[in-house]
Amino acid sequence: MRSLDRTAINAPADWQDKVNDKLPDPEAYASKAQEFEQLPINGQQRRNSFTKYAPEELPKRRRKPYFPTVWSSDRRVKSALATWSHSKCAYCEDKINARRSQQVEHFKPKSLFPSLAYDWDNYFLACNGCNGTKSDKWPESGKYVRPDQDQPETLFAFDEQGGMKARETSSDAQRTVDDFGLDRPGLREARKVAIRQPLNTMRTVLAQRLPDNMKRRLAQRIVTEAEHPEVSYSQAKGQNLRRLWHEHFPNVSLF
Incomplete structure (x- = not known):
């Protein structure tokens, strides 16, 4: 989302x-x-x-x-x-x-x-x-996350296997995951497959003997393409790519 x-x-x-x-x-x-x-x-x-x-x-x-x-x-x-x-x-x-x-x-x-x-x-x-x-679910208390109001980028976390869960601070977000089926098996597998290609490309870039500034430019391009609004599962891809970058360069901002 x-x-x-x-x-x-x-x-x-x-x-x-x-x-x-x-x-x-x-x-x-x-x-x-x-x-x-x-x-x-x-x-x-x-x-x-x-x-x-x-x-x-x-x-x-x-x-x-x-x-x-x-x-x-x-x-x-x-x-x-x-x-x-x-x-x-x-x-x-x-x-x-x-x-x-x-x-x-x-x-x-x-x-x-x-x-x-x-x-x-x-x-x-x-x-x-x-x-x-x-379907016609609606919580008795609390609410669901709205894409047009609630900054969903800050509320959900995606792992490399395509799994999706709420960040610890949001019960509304976890309710949304559960009641919308956002971590259902077929969807989780589709995200996993979609994440794999850009993640492997990023790993290849980071493993090359290139100057860090060149790696950064290449990584920026990969992330920008993966996070484009028209791309499927853009949030899942972006989170995993950014996490991989920070594992390699914990003190260097990607953008």
């Missing part, structure tokens, strides 16, 4: 109109959503979802209330999110170029926070793995 600048993405001017067209009574929906969100987060009524709490405020499909999926039907949403996060999952940094594999993820689940179901500030691009694992 790496930081994303929310100011770089904005809802289209006609977004709210498109949403309102899909709801029976937008004002009544907003009022009921506010009322619903005052219920205890883990209470039975809240966990039963807004569709059961206020079915009259939602359209019906086969006689069942549902949230109109404007975030999916309006192709501008996914397109904007993909551009914003460089076609990477905002959580695990896996590259998801195939449009059908890209998910519009509600950071705060719409079943628990219906007032945010159509709020662009609540949307992130996610892969199937992270979106499916997180």
